[in-house]
Amino acid sequence: MSLTINRGEFVLIVGSSGSGKSTLLNMIGLLDGPTNGRIILDGTETTQLSDSQISEYRNKKLGFIFQFSNLLQDLSVLENVMLPQQIQQNSEDVLQKAKQLLVRVGLEDQIPKRANKISGGQAQRVAIARGLVNNPAIVLADEPTGNLDSVTAANIVKLMKTMAKELNQTFIIVTHDRQQFPDVDRVITIKDGRSFEGEQPQMELMV
Amino acid sequence: MDYRLNLAARMLGNKRGSLIGAVLAVSIGILVIHVNFVIFQGIYDAIIRDMSDYRFGDVFITHQEEGTIERSSSVYTAWLERFSAVKAATPRLGGTADIEFLSMGKINEEYDVSVLGVEPVSDIQASKIHETVDEGQYVYARNSIVVGETVARDLGGCYVGVQSALRGGGEDPTVTGDQIDADCKVKVGNNIKLIMENRVGEEVSKRFVVSGISKTAGGQGFDNSVIVHIDTLRSMLDRPDESNSILVRMNDRNSLVVNDLITQFSAAYKNDDLLIENIEQSAESTLKGFRSGIAMINLIGYFGMMSSAFAIVVIQMMLVNNKTREIGVMRAIGAKRKDILIIFIFQGMIIGMCGAGVGTGFGLVYTTYAKITNMQFEGSLALEVNYNWEKIGQTALIAFGLAVIASLYPSYRATKLQPVEAMRTV
Numbered sequence: 001m002s003l004t005i006n007r008g009e010f011v012l013i014v015g016s017s018g019s020g021k022s023t024l025l026n027m028i029g030l031l032d033g034p035t036n037g038r039i040i041l042d043g044t045e046t047t048q049l050s051d052s053q054i055s056e057y058r059n060k061k062l063g064f065i066f067q068f069s070n071l072l073q074d075l076s077v078l079e080n081v082m083l084p085q086q087i088q089q090n091s092e093d094v095l096q097k098a099k100q101l102l103v104r105v106g107l108e109d110q111i112p113k114r115a116n117k118i119s120g121g122q123a124q125r126v127a128i129a130r131g132l133v134n135n136p137a138i139v140l141a142d143e144p145t146g147n148l149d150s151v152t153a154a155n156i157v158k159l160m161k162t163m164a165k166e167l168n169q170t171f172i173i174v175t176h177d178r179q180q181f182p183d184v185d186r187v188i189t190i191k192d193g194r195s196f197e198g199e200q201p202q203m204e205l206m207v
Numbered sequence: 208m209d210y211r212l213n214l215a216a217r218m219l220g221n222k223r224g225s226l227i228g229a230v231l232a233v234s235i236g237i238l239v240i241h242v243n244f245v246i247f248q249g250i251y252d253a254i255i256r257d258m259s260d261y262r263f264g265d266v267f268i269t270h271q272e273e274g275t276i277e278r279s280s281s282v283y284t285a286w287l288e289r290f291s292a293v294k295a296a297t298p299r300l301g302g303t304a305d306i307e308f309l310s311m312g313k314i315n316e317e318y319d320v321s322v323l324g325v326e327p328v329s330d331i332q333a334s335k336i337h338e339t340v341d342e343g344q345y346v347y348a349r350n351s352i353v354v355g356e357t358v359a360r361d362l363g364g365c366y367v368g369v370q371s372a373l374r375g376g377g378e379d380p381t382v383t384g385d386q387i388d389a390d391c392k393v394k395v396g397n398n399i400k401l402i403m404e405n406r407v408g409e410e411v412s413k414r415f416v417v418s419g420i421s422k423t424a425g426g427q428g429f430d431n432s433v434i435v436h437i438d439t440l441r442s443m444l445d446r447p448d449e450s451n452s453i454l455v456r457m458n459d460r461n462s463l464v465v466n467d468l469i470t471q472f473s474a475a476y477k478n479d480d481l482l483i484e485n486i487e488q489s490a491e492s493t494l495k496g497f498r499s500g501i502a503m504i505n506l507i508g509y510f511g512m513m514s515s516a517f518a519i520v521v522i523q524m525m526l527v528n529n530k531t532r533e534i535g536v537m538r539a540i541g542a543k544r545k546d547i548l549i550i551f552i553f554q555g556m557i558i559g560m561c562g563a564g565v566g567t568g569f570g571l572v573y574t575t576y577a578k579i580t581n582m583q584f585e586g587s588l589a590l591e592v593n594y595n596w597e598k599i600g601q602t603a604l605i606a607f608g609l610a611v612i613a614s615l616y617p618s619y620r621a622t623k624l625q626p627v628e629a630m631r632t633v
Contacts, residue, residue, distance in 0.1 A: 031539055031627045052543050059541020070536045070630065074217035079210075086210035087541045130540070 003188070005172065007137070010164050012181050013174045015190035021174045022142055024190065028172060029062055029140045030054050042137055059088050063131030063169075065141035065160075069123035071115040071130075078102065078111045081129045088134060101129040105159060121152035125159065132163060139164070141173040145180050153180050211546060215553035218530060226558070229522045233562020233606050234569055236512035240602045241570025243508045245577045247501045249590030254497070255490055256591050257427035260335035263489040264454035265465060268472070271482045278479065279448040284329065286475060290468055292459045295332035298450035300324035300440050304401040306433070308362040308393055315362050321432035322401065324440030333456040336421065339428045343395035343419030349439045352401075352415035354393055355430040356422035362399065363392035393417055401433070405445040413443060425588030512606060516613040519558060523551065523617035534621055535629025544622040551621050555614020559607035567603045 005011050015021045026032035027039055030046055039046045042061060049057060058064075063084075071080045081098040102111055105125040110118055115126070124144060131139050141160065145153035157180055164171045175181060219226045259265060268283065270276050276283075280298030287296040301324070306317045327346045331337045337345035346353055354362070393399065395417050402412040421429050441447055457465060465485050472483055527534070534547055571594075576582070578592040 026627050029539070052545075055538065055541050055543040058539065064539050066536075066539075066630070070532070070539075072214070072533050072536065074214065074221050074533070079213075083210065083537075084540045087537075087546065134541075 005170060005186075007170055008164075008168045010161065010171045010185045011173065012178070012184045012187045013172065013190060014176065014178050014187060017176060019190045021176075021190045025140055025142050025172065025174045028138070029064060030058055059084060060134060061137045063134065063136035063139040065124070065127050065131045065139065065144045067143040067146045069120070069127040069147075071123055071126055073114070073116040075115055076111070077107065077113050077115055077118065077126050080115055080126055081133055084130060084134045090134075098129070098133060101133055102126070104163075105129050121148055121156065124148060124152075124156050128156070128159060128163065132167065132169070135167070136169065138170045138172060141171065143175055144173065145175070145177070150180075157181055211550045212553050215550045216557060218526065218533075218550075219554055219557055222526060222529070225522050225526055226561070229519050229558040229610075230561045230565055232515035232518035232522070233512075233559060233610055234566035236508075236515035236609075237563065237566025237602055237606050238569045238573065239511045240505070240508040241566075241573055241599075243504050244595070244598060245574050245582075245590065245592055247504050248595070249577065249582070249592050250588070251494065251497055251501060252591035252593065253425075253588045254427065254494065255486060257423070257425075257588060258490045258493065259486045261339070261423070261428045262454075263484075263486055264333055265457040265460055265486055266455035266468060266472075266483060267486070267489040268453040268455065268481055268483045269451060271480045274451055275446070276450050276453070276479075276481070277448075280450040280453055283453050283476070287453070287455055287468075287472070290471070292457055292464045292468060294456040294458045295329050296453055296455045297326050297329035297333040298437060299330075299452050299454060300437050300444075300446070300450050302403060302440060302444055304403045304433070306358070306362060307400040307402070308397065310363060310391075310393075313364070315364050317358060317361050320358055321429075322403070322440060323429060323432050323434045324437035325434055326437045330454075333454050336428060336434065339421045339423045340419035341422040343417070345419055346434055346436050347418060349436050350413070350415050351418035351436070352399065353419045353421050353429075353434040354399070354417055355428075355432050355434075356392075356420055357426070357430045358433060359393040359417075359420050360391070365391040393420070395419060401435075401443070403443050405443065407445065411443050413439070423588070424583060427588050509605070512609060515562075515606075516609040519555065519610055519613035520616055523554065523558075523614050524620065526554065527551065527617045527621045530621075531624060531629045534624050535626045535631075538624070538626040539630065547622045547624075548618045551618030552611065552614050555611045555618070556607070558614070559610030562610060563603040563607045566606060567599060570599065570602075 013021045013024065023032065027034055028041070030039070030041075030049075033047065037047075041057070044057070046054065046057065071077075072083070075083070078095075078098055081102055082094050085094040085097065099108075099111065102108060105128055107118075107122060107125055107129070110122055110126075115123065118126070124147075127144075131141075139160075144160070145156050148156060160171060160173070161183070163169070173181065173184075178187070268276075276298075284296040284298065287293050302322045303319050304322045306320050308315045308317075325334075325336070325346060327337075331345065340353055341356070343353075397417045398414055399417060400412055400414050402410060405411050415435065421434065423430055437450070441449060455468075457468070462485070469483050469485065473481075537547060537550075574592060574594060577590060581589045582592065583589040
């Protein structure tokens with residue numbers, strides 16, 4: 001499978017359940033490794049990186065938005081957004097940046113609340129803020145609206161589109177519901193993990 | 208605050224049951240050590256205290272080989288009492304005697320009873336035996352005698368109960384189940400006769416009037432002996448001016464002062480072949496075995512503490528299992544294995560600190576209670592309770608260290624979780 005995605009593209013990966021789209025996303029996100037072949041992200045051959053380097057790469061270059069938001073329930077909304085920068089031990093004004101992003105996603109009044117005290121839609125907005133806080137090169141979203149009602153899902157999609165445009169960031173979104181994302185730059189369809197085949201088992205992603 | 212510490216504290220704070228369980232495990236381990244220490248070190252110190260008060264003083268002088276000091280004790284006591292740090296010095300002489308007591312027309316006898324000869328005036332200053340006289344008063348005249356509680360009962364025939372009498376025996380009531388008659392023992396004012404052999408093997412006897420009954424908790428005093436005036440004993444044994452030992456009470460018990468006295472005394476009488484010891488040296492033979500016992504008990508206590516470390520391992524493994532998804536998310540957003548390791552080690556440190564604090568608090572409450580109430584067990588000697596801050600700190604540190612060590616394995620297991628697998632956990 002060989003795949004190239006350009007910087008700033010808003011790409012949708014669709015396919016039926018079990019087709020391998022989440023596996024593809026996990027591999028791009030370096031959460032899972034290929035049994036064979038290479039993954040090149042932003043010119044870096046990632047399969048050669050150590051576990052520690054992969055963690056650092058994920059933290060600096062990738063942002064994640066999960067289906068169930070996956071916020072840390074023990075922390076506040078603000079602390080969840082600050083976390084990627086704290087992991088990076090960034091000396092910049094972490095607090096200020098996290099607050100700005102929360103204002104940007106419309107959650108300024110939820111800042112002091114515990115993560116388990118907000119609604120599903122709000123949690124997904126916090127997850128978007130957390131995914132963007134380190135200015136990643138690529139934002140990966142795995143069924144980001146899969147757990148939301150249609151109105152909230154539409155709002156989340158709109159927010160992601162706006163943020164992608166404003167920050168010129170690459171969004172790769174996996175979904176099984178094409179209808180929720182009517183206006184995207186590209187749509188890639190995966191079927192049985194074999195939609196993109198080449199001579200070598202190589203997947204190249206150029207951003 | 209480091210985000211890992213913050214996260215560790217929050218995770219624990221939101222699992223109060225686990226936190227309380229782990230802290231209690233550490234605390235109970237520490238409390239066991241404190242209780243052991245209060246009881247066994249308390250008994251040890253109480254024995255030293257009583258040995259010093261009744262038998263050895265702060266400094267004990269005797270002959271190196273023969274056990275008898277032939278030179279007049281007044282020579283030594285006069286020298287010692289010139290020393291400003293010395294409160295008093297008193298000679299003592301010992302022997303054994305058979306004792307006869309006529310009770311209800313029947314002669315009761317006791318054989319080979321220890322007899323202690325004291326110089327009453329200086330003995331009151333140098334020792335605390337006089338404080339053990341429960342009834343009556345201390346030796347005050349040449350023919351007065353203080354009888355130990357056990358001897359007083361034995362001589363009075365207290366242990367011959369109804370059942371035993373029917374069998375014609377004088378058996379121990381704890382064996383026969385007989386009741387002890389409280390009025391049966393020798394009383395103040397009674398006459399008793401001491402029969403001894405003098406230095407040339409002649410039998411000598413003398414009648415005494417009982418002036419008091421000596422009784423100590425745990426029998427650490429002279430409950431199995433009788434106490435008479437030293438001059439009377441010297442006369443009976445035909446050993447004028449002789450003594451077995453000289454007991455010295457210090458005004459200042461500082462070890463430097465005591466050792467200085469020992470050095471000076473040894474130098475002054477270097478040709479007299481005297482053995483001069485501080486209380487630790489005098490009590491050494493008695494306490495050597497006891498010290499091993501204390502070490503053993505402490506070891507058992509520390510093993511107990513190790514079992515609380517296992518409890519921490521179990522509780523932290525539960526915490527790790529409970530936080531699998533969060534660990535996966537942390538790893539996904541860039542936390543390294545070492546960050547996860549540090550978070551859970553921080554949890555071990557928090558548990559250790561809280562446990563050490565709470566456990567030390569419990570221990571101090573118990574120690575204070577034991578000190579205030581002069582804790583003793585069923586009439587045994589009162590514990591000598593002291594706050595040993597070095598030991599208290601050491602125990603808290605060991606508990607903290609064990610909690611951190613116990614957290615290593617669960618922390619390591621947490622680092623081994625793969626993000627994708629971990630996030631699948633619901």
